[in-house]
Amino acid sequence: MHRFFLPFSFFIIYNNIPMSPKISVIGAGNVGATTAELIARDGFADVVLFDVHEGIAKGKALDIAEACPLWNSPVSVSGTATFDDTAGSDIIIITAGFPRKPGMSRDDLLHANADVIKEVTEGTVRHSPGSVIIVVTNPMDVMAYTALRVSRFESRRVIGMGGVLDSSRFRTFVAMELGVSPQDVEALVLGGHGDQMVPMPRFTTVKGIPITELLGAKTISRIIERTRNGGAEIVALLKTGSAYYAPAASSVQMAKAILFDEKRLLPCSAYLDGEYGVAGIFVGVPVVLGGSGIEKIVAFELTDEERSMFDRSVSAVRTMIDTLKLP
Numbered sequence: 247m248h249r250f251f252l253p254f255s256f257f258i259i260y261n262n263i264p265m266s267p268k269i270s271v272i273g274a275g276n277v278g279a280t281t282a283e284l285i286a287r288d289g290f291a292d293v294v295l296f297d298v299h300e301g302i303a304k305g306k307a308l309d310i311a312e313a314c315p316l317w318n319s320p321v322s323v324s325g326t327a328t329f330d331d332t333a334g335s336d337i338i339i340i341t342a343g344f345p346r347k348p349g350m351s352r353d354d355l356l357h358a359n360a361d362v363i364k365e366v367t368e369g370t371v372r373h374s375p376g377s378v379i380i381v382v383t384n385p386m387d388v389m390a391y392t393a394l395r396v397s398r399f400e401s402r403r404v405i406g407m408g409g410v411l412d413s414s415r416f417r418t419f420v421a422m423e424l425g426v427s428p429q430d431v432e433a434l435v436l437g438g439h440g441d442q443m444v445p446m447p448r449f450t451t452v453k454g455i456p457i458t459e460l461l462g463a464k465t466i467s468r469i470i471e472r473t474r475n476g477g478a479e480i481v482a483l484l485k486t487g488s489a490y491y492a493p494a495a496s497s498v499q500m501a502k503a504i505l506f507d508e509k510r511l512l513p514c515s516a517y518l519d520g521e522y523g524v525a526g527i528f529v530g531v532p533v534v535l536g537g538s539g540i541e542k543i544v545a546f547e548l549t550d551e552e553r554s555m556f557d558r559s560v561s562a563v564r565t566m567i568d569t570l571k572l573p
């Protein structure tokens with residue numbers, strides 16, 4: 247049995263040697279390096295940071311490792327451009343990819359990033375066949391589908407990160423509007439991780455009170471629009487690059503739910519096989535995340551309005567998947 251599926255109790259005793267779980271973060275750019283930093287800071291797993299640019303992976307990993315004594319963190323952090331070093335990972339978090347460059351169409355980007363995902367997924371299958379893959383690279387739902395097709399893993403072991411981030415943005419904006427702590431706001435966002443995401447105000451609550459009881463329809467629509475444009479708002483402010491603190495924190499929440507077998511109910515991109523009347527693609531739905539990955543897809547009735555938004559979102563993802571012509 248892969249050590250990952252043993253009950254996890256901080257450090258696992260394996261062949262009488264205490265072992266920390268291992269997470270490999272693929273791509274040492276903004277999201278990848280920040281994800282590595284958060285894992286190291288929390289001290290719950292050893293981290294391997296992999297990038298095609300060896301110096302960047304090694305340099306950032308060394309910098310993070312040198313902060314571990316200050317964080318009282320016992321884990322090891324290393325950087326590499328050799329995929330073998332990721333061997334035996336419990337979780338692989340894929341953040342590698344290209345940003346959109348001037349003159350590059352969405353389709354060009356789609357193909358370029360799909361090639362990256364294929365390459366790193368093949369490496370994952372070779373070196374960490376028992377791992378759970380969390381896909382972050384955009385367009386995320388399509389990249390998660392690519393990772394599933396290439397890996398041939400059970401679908402519960404390939405999960406896309408999008409809904410946790412979108413919900414966190416929704417929570418933030420509701421908290422700002424009401425002047426309450428974001429901790430007391432719960433939110434749910436479904437659908438594809440893109441402009442067509444489906445925020446769910448009727449399941450968005452402040453200490454259990456639906457926001458529909460606390461905010462007017464116009465304010466809720468404004469918050470929903472801001473959530474949909476959450477990524478673009480940050481890109482416009484930064485001018486170069488895109489969001490990475492909240493995306494990294496979202497990926498780490500998912501990794502912890504898996505490693506600690508937390509059974510968290512989180513919105514994630516999952517491969518649907520008939521749930522919500524959809525089959526054969528990845529899209530954001532509530533799932534139970536635990537030690538074996540997605541342990542359950544939680545399905546419920548959508549209203550007519552939610553259904554039409556969800557279907558639009560699904561068809562946008564399906565169009566991109568069809569463009570890739572994967573087997």
Ligand code: NAD
Pocket residue numbers: 272273274275276277278296297298299302341342343344345362365366381382383384385386407408411439487488489490493
């Ligand atoms: P970045 O450009 O800072 O980093 C990407 C890294 O990937 C670079 O260091 C690059 O060298 C590396 N890379 C490229 N090809 C590689 C390969 N074949 N193997 C290993 N590494 C390779 O980008 P970022 O800001 O870190 O974003 C990373 C990805 O995450 C992007 O696709 C971005 O759109 C996506 N993203 C997704 C979400 C989400 O919610 N799902 C949120 C934020 C960012």
